[in-house]
Amino acid sequence: MAMKIKALVLISFLILLIIGCDYYDDRLVINNESSTNLYVAFSRDTIIGIGENSAFMMPDYFVKAHTKKNVVEPGSKKAWEFFAEKSLNKEIHIFLLTEETVKKHTPSEIVNRRLFEKRIDIMIIDLEKNNWIVSFQK
Numbered sequence: 533m534a535m536k537i538k539a540l541v542l543i544s545f546l547i548l549l550i551i552g553c554d555y556y557d558d559r560l561v562i563n564n565e566s567s568t569n570l571y572v573a574f575s576r577d578t579i580i581g582i583g584e585n586s587a588f589m590m591p592d593y594f595v596k597a598h599t600k601k602n603v604v605e606p607g608s609k610k611a612w613e614f615f616a617e618k619s620l621n622k623e624i625h626i627f628l629l630t631e632e633t634v635k636k637h638t639p640s641e642i643v644n645r646r647l648f649e650k651r652i653d654i655m656i657i658d659l660e661k662n663n664w665i666v667s668f669q670k
Contacts, residue, residue, distance in 0.1 A: 557612050
């Protein structure tokens with residue numbers, strides 16, 4: 533009887549472990565080769581929308597000058613592919629904003645006046661060729 537209970541507990545634990553795993557895709561690397569700290573925003577369109585980025589000052593999307601950072605997209609180990617598949621032209625649209633811009637302006641000002649430093653449109657095939665590294669230099 534004790535063996536059956538132990539086996540049942542073990543099976544239950546394994547099922548919970550499998551079901552409870554959160555998957556994410558952290559392959560995308562932003563390489564900030566500039567001397568400016570950056571915030572990174574992503575869009576499924578070539579314009580950035582307030583709905584997608586109500587606030588740009590998110591620590592997960594902050595890349596210090598002269599550093600690299602993996603950017604996580606939750607949902608799957610191929611989440612960036614799914615993101616691109618649902619995007620305009622099947623590209624990931626990456627918006628780079630300086631830390632100074634984000635601190636001085638509201639999200640709606642940034643969007644309406646297009647105050648981003650640079651927009652990078654990239655397809656999955658190009659990310660794969662570049663080992664998932666997107667570089668920015670000023």
